[in-house]
Amino acid sequence: MSSNLKGKTHDLQETTRAITMYYVLTAILFLGGAGIVWAAYQTGSAAGLIVLGGTGLVLMLSSVLLVHKIRKLDQFIAYGIDEEKQEIWMSHEKSGSSEPLDAIQIPFSAIETVLLAPQLQAYTTGQGSTSKTIYTYIPVVLVVFQEAGQTRWMDISFRDDESANSWLADAQHAGLSLFRTDESVNKLYRDPDAAELIQTDLYKEPFTFNGSVISYINRQRREDHAYLPEYTPEMETHSHHYVTFPWRLPHLFIGSTTLLLMVMLLDQWYVLMQPGSMAGDISLVGTIGATIVFGAFHILYGYRFERVKPITLLPIALLSAASYGTAVFLLSLLIVMMQPHDPRMLAPYAVLFFPLMLVTLFVRRQKPAHHHQAVRVAKKSMRNTSSA
Numbered sequence: 360m361s362s363n364l365k366g367k368t369h370d371l372q373e374t375t376r377a378i379t380m381y382y383v384l385t386a387i388l389f390l391g392g393a394g395i396v397w398a399a400y401q402t403g404s405a406a407g408l409i410v411l412g413g414t415g416l417v418l419m420l421s422s423v424l425l426v427h428k429i430r431k432l433d434q435f436i437a438y439g440i441d442e443e444k445q446e447i448w449m450s451h452e453k454s455g456s457s458e459p460l461d462a463i464q465i466p467f468s469a470i471e472t473v474l475l476a477p478q479l480q481a482y483t484t485g486q487g488s489t490s491k492t493i494y495t496y497i498p499v500v501l502v503v504f505q506e507a508g509q510t511r512w513m514d515i516s517f518r519d520d521e522s523a524n525s526w527l528a529d530a531q532h533a534g535l536s537l538f539r540t541d542e543s544v545n546k547l548y549r550d551p552d553a554a555e556l557i558q559t560d561l562y563k564e565p566f567t568f569n570g571s572v573i574s575y576i577n578r579q580r581r582e583d584h585a586y587l588p589e590y591t592p593e594m595e596t597h598s599h600h601y602v603t604f605p606w607r608l609p610h611l612f613i614g615s616t617t618l619l620l621m622v623m624l625l626d627q628w629y630v631l632m633q634p635g636s637m638a639g640d641i642s643l644v645g646t647i648g649a650t651i652v653f654g655a656f657h658i659l660y661g662y663r664f665e666r667v668k669p670i671t672l673l674p675i676a677l678l679s680a681a682s683y684g685t686a687v688f689l690l691s692l693l694i695v696m697m698q699p700h701d702p703r704m705l706a707p708y709a710v711l712f713f714p715l716m717l718v719t720l721f722v723r724r725q726k727p728a729h730h731h732q733a734v735r736v737a738k739k740s741m742r743n744t745s746s747a
Contacts (some may be wrong), residue, residue, distance in 0.1 A: 364437075364439060364459065364462060364464075365443065366441040366442065366529065367439040368438055368440060368526040369437070369518060369526065370436065370518075371436045371518055372435040372437075381425075388418055388421065388425070389418070389419055389423070391418060392414075392415040392417070392419035392421075392422065393415065393419060394415070395412075395414055395415030396416060396419070398411055399415060434453045434460065435454070436452075436516075437449070438515055440529040440530055440533055442529075442532070444464075445466060445467045445468070446464050446466050446467060447465050447470070447530070448463060467533070467535065469505045469506065470535065471504060471510070472502070472538060472557060472563075473501075473502055473530060473535050473536065474500065474537075474538045474539065474561070475538070475539040475566075476501055476539070476540050476544045477496035477497070477540075477541065477542075477543050477544070477576045477587055478497050478498075478543060478545060479494065479496055479545050479587070479589070480496070480497055481494050481585075491583065494582050494583070494586070495578055495581045495582070496577075496587060497516075497576070497578045498520075498576040498578065499514050499516050500514065500515040500523075500526065501544065501557055503554050503558055510554045511554055512553055512554040517572075520571075520572050524570060524571060524572055527568045527572060528568060528570060536565060537565065537566055538563040538566065540561055540590075541562075542561060542562055542588045543587050543590060544561070546590060547590060550603070552729075556603070559729055559730075602727070602728040603728065604663065604728045604730060607663070608660070608663055611656055611660055611663060612678060612681070615653075615656040615679070615682040616685045616689075618656075619649060619652050619653075619683060620689050622645060622649050624690065624693065625645070625648075626641060626645025626648070627694055629642055630642050640701055641703065641704050645704065646704050647707075649704045649708070653679055653708035654708065654715055656679070657675060657679060657708075657712070657716075658715060658719045660674075660675045660679075661675060661722075661723070662719065665730055665731060665732045667716075672712075683704075
């Protein structure tokens with residue numbers, strides 16, 4: 360381990376004996392393939408060379424590829440908490456090397472949540488009618504932190520309960536606030552917004568570690584059913600689902616401007632095909648297309664805001680106007696206009712502006728999102744009620 364990574368609590372290193380066994384098996388595979396190739400050569404027949412020789416070459420090639428994989432078996436993950444530097448760290452290391460291949464070091468000041476959670480594991484014993492699926496849970500720690508202005512997360516796994524006890528005890532001694540949940544977090548790993556969901560959606564409560572992780576998650580307990588609740592990112596509340604809406608205002612602005620520009624280009628192509636028309640004129644079809652774009656992104660802008668108030672009308676109007684102006688500017692670079700672009704393309708959207716706000720409020724009510732202020736207040740209330 361590198362000298363600048365102190366406070367190691369545990370690692371997930373493979374045993375040398377296991378790695379040696381893998382190399383022996385790979386050698387047997389390579390020699391077996393070489394023997395088959397030699398036997399194919401001895402047959403002297405084309406069929407033997409094709410069938411046996413091909414099989415032998417596949418085995419030899421497979422053994423070479425396996426060697427590349429096996430070399431990674433002496434690489435492992437190590438974890439630690441350095442109270443002196445006020446940071447937790449995770450390193451990717453290689454046996455026999457004094458320096459890590461890479462490392463993540465997170466200052467205590469950047470950490471937002473340290474959460475002890477159960478991860479469901481299932482395995483099947485027996486075969487056929489005698490097969491049986493056994494369920495158990497292992498402890499993992501999810502750490503949410505800030506890095507370069509973005510919310511990120513990482514998970515810390517443990518080879519055994521002693522490692523978990525060591526890490527949690529050191530974290531608590533270092534002054535980190537610990538939380539726990541009884542919901543299995545398997546589905547969270549597949550969600551692109553996991554960091555945000557850990558913060559706002561996953562049930563959690565603070566706790567003081569008592570020195571034994573078995574008190575919270577017992578990996579020795581085995582059942583024929585999953586006995587802990589399972590966290591699902593789209594949590595059902597009444598008849599609605601909380602939606603994860605990843606698009607930010609800049610994404611929406613770029614999307615709106617791009618689609619408007621495409622509509623305008625197609626409209627100009629159509630207009631210039633008509634006798635007596637000039638660049639900058641508009642058609643009914645183009646106006647309808649632009650109105651659809653304006654209307655769709657009007658609703659998306661309103662959906663993106665945490666809260667819709669009367670003042671929200673102003674930023675939506677400014678974003679729509681800026682999108683139109685940017686699209687017209689880009690259009691003027693692509694097509695040399697003899698006259699300014701006809702602003703009447705905006706007229707239908709202006710007429711529909713307030714009705715679209717009613718549609719926006721309806722959509723927000725039917726499909727509330729995690730980032731909506733009302734949803735955050737409701738989930739906070741549920742947590743407080745559950746832990747009361």
